Amino acid sequence: MIKIERREDCSGCTACASICPVDAITMRPDAEGFQYPKVNEKKCIECHLCERVCPIANRKVEQVKKQDAYLFQLKNKTLRMESTSGGAFTAIATQVIREGGVVYGAAYDEDLQVIHMRADSIEDLRKFRNSKYVQSNLGNVFREIRDLLKENQKVCFSGTPCQVEGIKSFLGKLCITDNLLLVDFVCHAVPSPLFWRKYIHWQEKRLSVKIGNVRFRDKRHYGYKYSQMVITDENGGERYHQGVESDPYLRAFFSNLSDRPSCYSCAFKKRYRESDITLWDCFDVGLKAKTLDDDLGTTNILVQSERGAEWIAKLKDDVMIPIEANKCVAGMRELVRSVPQAENRAAFMKDVADKDMQEIINIWLPVNLRIKMKTFLRHGLIDLGLYSFLKKLLMKRRLNRNFDSSY
Numbered sequence: 555m556i557k558i559e560r561r562e563d564c565s566g567c568t569a570c571a572s573i574c575p576v577d578a579i580t581m582r583p584d585a586e587g588f589q590y591p592k593v594n595e596k597k598c599i600e601c602h603l604c605e606r607v608c609p610i611a612n613r614k615v616e617q618v619k620k621q622d623a624y625l626f627q628l629k630n631k632t633l634r635m636e637s638t639s640g641g642a643f644t645a646i647a648t649q650v651i652r653e654g655g656v657v658y659g660a661a662y663d664e665d666l667q668v669i670h671m672r673a674d675s676i677e678d679l680r681k682f683r684n685s686k687y688v689q690s691n692l693g694n695v696f697r698e699i700r701d702l703l704k705e706n707q708k709v710c711f712s713g714t715p716c717q718v719e720g721i722k723s724f725l726g727k728l729c730i731t732d733n734l735l736l737v738d739f740v741c742h743a744v745p746s747p748l749f750w751r752k753y754i755h756w757q758e759k760r761l762s763v764k765i766g767n768v769r770f771r772d773k774r775h776y777g778y779k780y781s782q783m784v785i786t787d788e789n790g791g792e793r794y795h796q797g798v799e800s801d802p803y804l805r806a807f808f809s810n811l812s813d814r815p816s817c818y819s820c821a822f823k824k825r826y827r828e829s830d831i832t833l834w835d836c837f838d839v840g841l842k843a844k845t846l847d848d849d850l851g852t853t854n855i856l857v858q859s860e861r862g863a864e865w866i867a868k869l870k871d872d873v874m875i876p877i878e879a880n881k882c883v884a885g886m887r888e889l890v891r892s893v894p895q896a897e898n899r900a901a902f903m904k905d906v907a908d909k910d911m912q913e914i915i916n917i918w919l920p921v922n923l924r925i926k927m928k929t930f931l932r933h934g935l936i937d938l939g940l941y942s943f944l945k946k947l948l949m950k951r952r953l954n955r956n957f958d959s960s961y
């Protein structure tokens with residue numbers, strides 16, 4: 555039976571719990587709020603399926619293959635604004651629904667916890683738009699998808715690379731069907747659902763509202779290149795917006811303090827993946843295709859399989875520019891390298907487990923002079939119209955320092 559000796563060796567993909575024929579495995583949160591499998595030894599029949607299905611214990615060797623790549627923008631600007639980058643995911647999922655399929659992705663439940671859900675209509679895809687920087691709870695989704703595939707239903711599953719490898723491993727031979735489309739993205743890491751819950755309660759208290767929605771990457775204030783964490787109330791009224799340098803949740807995330815242990819030595823960071831399509835942000839669109847640089851968002855699309863190519867070929871209504879795959883992935887560190895673990899992560903996460911959000915902020919994320927200066931500087935650069943220009947220079951530097959031409 556599966557045994558987790560080191561926390562970093564489990565991404566919480568649920569493949570083991572889903573495959574167990576006697577339901578001996580349940581996913582339970584640890585003190586940091588991340589889900590891990592827990593085996594009921596009395597129920598276990600020692601079939602070893604859980605060990606065989608684990609995508610970390612049975613790491614796939616990366617297979618170099620031909621890849622096509624595109625820059626993508628939805629023509630519908632409202633939907634592009636709602637999306638994280640160029641809205642490629644919405645375009646792909648819409649096509650799946652048009653063909654009678656169903657789509658699975660990450661959305662909020664009524665308590666704003668991030669869970670994987672199903673969408674059956676184009677309108678319902680709205681709940682998936684915009685990245686949620688929290689580990690999603692997969693629940694029983696792998697088994698649901700297996701049952702749908704057995705009924706010959708078309709299914710698109712989107713998720714982190716570890717979730718995609720997990721479902722692929724769980725489905726086994728059932729994957730060999732044109733009815734399944736697997737979409738992943740370049741994944742920085744996923745933060746703790748417990749930290750997220752504490753942040754939401756803290757915001758509700760200080761804003762004195764019932765929060766209706768949170769958008770991690772809202773572009774309405776300062777555009778795509780400086781997107782904001784935006785909180786709206788139940789009536790859709792905006793109550794809060796802060797950037798990556800000042801919002802405490804985003805600061806912890808981008809300081810690599812709050813991520814799942816497996817994210818710091820991720821087994822799924824690679825260019826040639828098990829998914830059919832890989833998506834990510836195109837902040838350097840000005841260097842790749844100047845005419846697309848409208849600061850409303852562009853998605854990089856990397857096609858990983860023939861099945862992915864067939865679906866991408868159907869996206870004819872929107873802006874899609876082919877680009878050489880090596881050029882598309884150049885400089886994209888998060889595609890292939892894990893983020894470094896912050897030195898003080900263990901102490902931070904201990905406080906996440908034990909303290910309330912205000913105490914955590916006071917200790918770890920105070921709004922000091924440095925933070926105020928950073929915010930002031932960013933806003934000043936935006937007002938002077940220099941922010942986009944400087945970000946472009948930074949992207950250029952990153953490309954020039956490109957670590958390996960094969961990436």
Ligand SMILES: Cc1cc2nc3c(=O)[nH]c(=O)nc-3n(C[C@H](O)[C@H](O)[C@H](O)COP(=O)(O)OP(=O)(O)OC[C@H]3O[C@@H](n4cnc5c(N)ncnc54)[C@H](O)[C@@H]3O)c2cc1C
Nearest residue numbers: 637638639640641642643659660683684686712742834835
């Ligand atoms: C946790 C996380 C980390 C990311 N890190 C990077 C990065 O380092 N660099 C980069 O360039 N891009 C990163 N991305 C991808 C990027 O944010 C966009 O999702 C991508 O550009 C596609 O944008 P889109 O406009 O096509 O669709 P979007 O509007 O982003 O569509 C949302 C899709 O993402 C899925 N999704 C959202 N949140 C989650 C979640 N918590 N777990 C699983 N699936 C989720 C939804 O189900 C949906 O399929 C990350 C995304 C997430 C969720």
Ligand code: SF4
Nearest residue numbers: 574598599601602604
């Ligand atoms: S060995 Fe088999 S029965 Fe035991 S926990 Fe694993 S899958 Fe379940």
Ligand code: SF4
Nearest residue numbers: 564565567568570608
């Ligand atoms: S990575 Fe997935 S399959 Fe492996 S132990 Fe963790 S939850 Fe189970």
Ligand code: SF4
Nearest residue numbers: 715716741743817820
């Ligand atoms: S960084 Fe790796 S382990 Fe962490 S969520 Fe992303 S794919 Fe999974």
